[in-house]
Amino acid sequence: xxxxxxxxxxxxxxxxxxxxxxxxxxxxxxxxxxYPLIFSLVLMFHRWNIVTPMEWIGLKNFIRMFDxxxxxxxxxxxxxxxxxxxxxxxxxxxxxxxxxxxxxxFRSFFRAVYFTPVVVSGVVVTILWxxxxxxxxxxxxxxxxxxGIDKIPWLVDPAIAMPSIAVMATWKNVGIxxxxxxxxxxHIPAELYEAAEIDGGSKYNAFRHVTIPMLNPTIIGVIVLxxxxxxxxxxxxxxxxxxxxxxxxxxAMLYIYNQAFYFGHMGYAATLGIMFAxxxxxxxxxxxxxIEAES
Amino acid sequence: xxxxxxxxxxxxxxxxxSGCGGNNAGSTSQKAKAELVYWPAPNPQEIELADSxxxxxxxxHPDIHVQMQPIPVSQSTEEVLLAAIAGKTTPDVCSNIWPGxxxxxxxxxxxxxxxxxxxxxxxxxxxxxxxxxxxxKSDDGHYYQFPWKTNPVMMYYNLRMLHEAGIxxxxxxxxxxxxxxxxxxxxxxGDGQVDVWMGERDVRPIWWQxxxxxxxxxxxxxGGGTLFSNGEVAFxxxxxxxxxxxxxxxxxxxxxxxxxxQGGDPFDLERxxxxxxxxxxxxxxxxxxxxxxxTVVPIPxxxxxxxxxxxxxxxxxxxxxxxxxxxxEAWEFVKFLVTARHDLLMLEISNQIPVRGDxxxxxxxxxxxxxxxxxxxxxxxxxxxxxxDAVPDLKEIFDAISQEYEASAVFxxxxxxxxxxxxxxxxxxxxxxxx
Amino acid sequence: MTKxxxxxxLVAGLVIFGYPFVWMMIGSLKPEMEISNLKLWSSLLSFxxxxxxxxxVPIARAFANSLFVSLSxxxxxxxxxxxxxxxxxxxxxFGKELLYLLILxxxxxxxxxxxIPQYVLMVKLGWTDTYLSLIVPSMMSGLSIILFRQFFMNxxxxxxxxxxxxxxxxxxxxxxxxxxxxxxxxxxxAILTFMASxxxxxxxxxxxxxxxxxxxxxLVTIFVIGGExxxxxxxxxxxxxxxxxxxxLAYAFFQRxxxxxxxxxxxxx
Numbered sequence: 001x002x003x004x005x006x007x008x009x010x011x012x013x014x015x016x017x018x019x020x021x022x023x024x025x026x027x028x029x030x031x032x033x034x035y036p037l038i039f040s041l042v043l044m045f046h047r048w049n050i051v052t053p054m055e056w057i058g059l060k061n062f063i064r065m066f067d068x069x070x071x072x073x074x075x076x077x078x079x080x081x082x083x084x085x086x087x088x089x090x091x092x093x094x095x096x097x098x099x100x101x102x103x104x105x106f107r108s109f110f111r112a113v114y115f116t117p118v119v120v121s122g123v124v125v126t127i128l129w130x131x132x133x134x135x136x137x138x139x140x141x142x143x144x145x146x147x148g149i150d151k152i153p154w155l156v157d158p159a160i161a162m163p164s165i166a167v168m169a170t171w172k173n174v175g176i177x178x179x180x181x182x183x184x185x186x187h188i189p190a191e192l193y194e195a196a197e198i199d200g201g202s203k204y205n206a207f208r209h210v211t212i213p214m215l216n217p218t219i220i221g222v223i224v225l226x227x228x229x230x231x232x233x234x235x236x237x238x239x240x241x242x243x244x245x246x247x248x249x250x251x252a253m254l255y256i257y258n259q260a261f262y263f264g265h266m267g268y269a270a271t272l273g274i275m276f277a278x279x280x281x282x283x284x285x286x287x288x289x290x291i292e293a294e295s
Numbered sequence: 296x297x298x299x300x301x302x303x304x305x306x307x308x309x310x311x312x313s314g315c316g317g318n319n320a321g322s323t324s325q326k327a328k329a330e331l332v333y334w335p336a337p338n339p340q341e342i343e344l345a346d347s348x349x350x351x352x353x354x355x356h357p358d359i360h361v362q363m364q365p366i367p368v369s370q371s372t373e374e375v376l377l378a379a380i381a382g383k384t385t386p387d388v389c390s391n392i393w394p395g396x397x398x399x400x401x402x403x404x405x406x407x408x409x410x411x412x413x414x415x416x417x418x419x420x421x422x423x424x425x426x427x428x429x430x431x432k433s434d435d436g437h438y439y440q441f442p443w444k445t446n447p448v449m450m451y452y453n454l455r456m457l458h459e460a461g462i463x464x465x466x467x468x469x470x471x472x473x474x475x476x477x478x479x480x481x482x483x484x485g486d487g488q489v490d491v492w493m494g495e496r497d498v499r500p501i502w503w504q505x506x507x508x509x510x511x512x513x514x515x516x517x518g519g520g521t522l523f524s525n526g527e528v529a530f531x532x533x534x535x536x537x538x539x540x541x542x543x544x545x546x547x548x549x550x551x552x553x554x555x556x557q558g559g560d561p562f563d564l565e566r567x568x569x570x571x572x573x574x575x576x577x578x579x580x581x582x583x584x585x586x587x588x589x590t591v592v593p594i595p596x597x598x599x600x601x602x603x604x605x606x607x608x609x610x611x612x613x614x615x616x617x618x619x620x621x622x623x624e625a626w627e628f629v630k631f632l633v634t635a636r637h638d639l640l641m642l643e644i645s646n647q648i649p650v651r652g653d654x655x656x657x658x659x660x661x662x663x664x665x666x667x668x669x670x671x672x673x674x675x676x677x678x679x680x681x682x683x684d685a686v687p688d689l690k691e692i693f694d695a696i697s698q699e700y701e702a703s704a705v706f707x708x709x710x711x712x713x714x715x716x717x718x719x720x721x722x723x724x725x726x727x728x729x730x
Numbered sequence: 731m732t733k734x735x736x737x738x739x740l741v742a743g744l745v746i747f748g749y750p751f752v753w754m755m756i757g758s759l760k761p762e763m764e765i766s767n768l769k770l771w772s773s774l775l776s777f778x779x780x781x782x783x784x785x786x787v788p789i790a791r792a793f794a795n796s797l798f799v800s801l802s803x804x805x806x807x808x809x810x811x812x813x814x815x816x817x818x819x820x821x822x823x824f825g826k827e828l829l830y831l832l833i834l835x836x837x838x839x840x841x842x843x844x845x846i847p848q849y850v851l852m853v854k855l856g857w858t859d860t861y862l863s864l865i866v867p868s869m870m871s872g873l874s875i876i877l878f879r880q881f882f883m884n885x886x887x888x889x890x891x892x893x894x895x896x897x898x899x900x901x902x903x904x905x906x907x908x909x910x911x912x913x914x915x916x917x918x919x920a921i922l923t924f925m926a927s928x929x930x931x932x933x934x935x936x937x938x939x940x941x942x943x944x945x946x947x948x949l950v951t952i953f954v955i956g957g958e959x960x961x962x963x964x965x966x967x968x969x970x971x972x973x974x975x976x977x978x979l980a981y982a983f984f985q986r987x988x989x990x991x992x993x994x995x996x997x998x999x
Contacts, residue, residue, distance in 0.1 A: 017900045018823035021813040025833075028870045033836050036847035043847065047729075050853060051377040052403050057728075064728045069721070096743055099736055110740050112985045113748045119981045119988055120751075121929045123947045124974045127954060127966055128750045139753075158706070171747070179993040228840070235931050239954055244500060246702050253842065253932075260846055261936065263691045268728075270846045277840040284838075 040270045049264035061271040073247050074255040077162055082230045084166035090222055093174050097181035115175035126239045129168045155241055158248040165236050165249055177222050184218040224287050231280050252276045329359045329621045331628055336391040337365045340645035348637050352628060359624045366391065380405035385616035387625045390632065392440050392612040394431065395683040401439050407615045408437035412626050422633060424652040424678045433685060434526060440612035441629060442650040444641060446573035447608040447676040448511045450595065454588040456568040465590060469541050470598045476550035479568050493550040494569040495561050498705050500697035502690055507571045509700055511607040512538045514681050515594040519605040523684040528726065531719035537597045539711035542704035553705065574673040578646055591672045608680035635659050648677045687729040695721040758967035765963045779964030789972055791942060792949040799864045799945060800927040806869040807923045808916060815878025816904045820890060837872040852937050863937040868927060874919045881915040882908065918991040946973055
């Protein structure tokens, strides 16, 4: 009898301890998640520059958002970025992963070097590439010049600037995906390849019908993560181009930042933030549904 | 006994006297000194000027003490003032009021309408040409700022470069400027690239850079009209289009370089023949390149333009904050600040132009202008100088204009008409959002 | 033959991903004129650019700031995260399922929504330009909680029950018993958190304006954009090297852990 009471008491005490254990998170959640979410919903309907009192403006922020050519512009810029970044990422990562997956020595060493841009700060990467992309004395134009090709205005031509940033972003992140693809490749059972060979297929067929389907989850993972990354693109355009030339590198996050901290439109920036967040969620949900459909 | 009586008498008289002293102290505290806090701009010349003026005032007015506090340099004055208005920690008087921010200051009732002082009209009109004074009136018909000083933006020309290219008269119209440009912009080193230009402008679309190209040229082309009129966007017109066409031509014909200039000021280095700037550049040139031969004339205007040439200028005005405990005393101090004697001091210490109409006629200033003849040119331009409109979000409006300027003039991707229209639409949307 | 081609491709990869860093470090030592050429060596190597950087910006202070902030955040995330993870994995309490779902939910919220209101909160609390604003908003992480929970769920319940019978409190169980068993997950969470905190630029740019409080990447960004580098390539490369070097050194020693940690989160994410 008393034994059961003891355990019961211990369990109740354990519950109390559990509440203590999760208390930090609950407080944190209320302060840094719940409050900001609710406040941003309020902020959407106001005009505010932090210094003077908030001003109710109803739906004006939404009206402005629909009329604002830069909102569409930043969205399109992000799409251009993703259109180059994602395929490049997949092709390069998969290629190197397949190379590393075959019988080669020093695999860890190669992998480690390829992963280096991932750990280094985005600021360092941006500074380096700013030099490499320099029109007059950058590495790329120097190489082009030495083979007699005209210099390319990497960051100065509105049509080329965003693709240039996309290439740089690929260089920075591809290390993660090389590792991910490597893991994915190593998990493909050898029997599948043997079966394909028996069926009388070429290496290419094996690739198409075994490798790709088995790597589908990883590929989808790359797409989802890169999409989220594309909508969060900030420090690269901020340092390299300031959003130009001709607003061609104005990313969604950079526009929100400018509206909030350069022009002082907190309410409008909050509205933009929510809208872009909804877009991201929509894209991620659609992509997840595609995974489910395929598997 | 007698001693006791005299002691008591002494003590009584002491009591009475100290009571009187107390009364005196009481009456002095009723006539207590008024304390005013004055914020000048945080640059060394204006602080020197403020020191001098405040010292004189305190000598002449022992009952109204003015204390000068410079604004912290790390933040923009506008931010500091807005925060002060919100936190009710404003000074009494500030002389670094930028007209472009006036709307934000008055929106929350932060400033006193100066025209409520009975002698405002007399003091203001006695100093400032009426046409110019009008441009500083707020939408509600009141004057919340007292125009104090300005830096009109004009065109500097390198005389040697003009002469060597065979150009005898300094360009005043677009056609003349282009003709000069054709002769001056050329490749002097034989490497196939132009290295000497007619002019140069920063190609990055930074909003305040337009204050040295689009804005002054627009005000000149429109005969004194600014971007807004009666609160409505007003620059979607021929003047705007002709200004953008002008700059587009300059970039297309390589009169301006398209690269970001590095390695020193090209006008100092005589790599460009013309330079848009204000009176501060006179001292700069005197100090760094005293042998450079140059002249200063008004901004070029479209061909066929008649009449006075206007320009833009960076105005700084004086305002009294509504938090003040002593509005009347503050107004007396403001009047003191804008007397002719102190305007002369301003000219001498900081080389900035006071906003007054009698700079050329008043004998007080003659000595200064004889010593600095080029400043006379700026002084003559001052009455025909326009400020920025007191509308909210000027930064973003100028940013929109900068984007269109970049697209049309620098890159040639949009026609000037399209660009002006796009800029005006955006300015309108921004204004609407702020209503 | 294919082998040769493979190795060529792999070495090409080395050049592509590694050479820019080598160029950066050597370039920071070269005299200004020679930086732009591709040569990897110069006869006139010196530390001039570094001297310029140290006199122009408080880079050492920024390094200390970054170290302090990142270590604090990492410690908090690991300790507090493991506590919540343990509670979710091994304890019973009302609302456990709800809390778990809540955490998953917060991980899905893109930061674009919360950025501005969190900044406003910092202003209202008066935390801007203090270490608090750099540390507290990052002190808990949904991902770390999930990782801890996942790992702890695999700890045999028998062990815990035995400890309970011995009279251990939950605190003792977590820190004295489970932690020593959890090296992999602790290292993973620590590395992920430290890297994210060290490399974060956007948030410091927003909440800190005082130079003496800036983190290292933030100071470098300001240095680059603010024009103080005055287009002196040597200074730019020197400051980049200073920013990259600590991470590259840590990475060189612990690269296995780095790669596994960040790849793990990639799969989970």
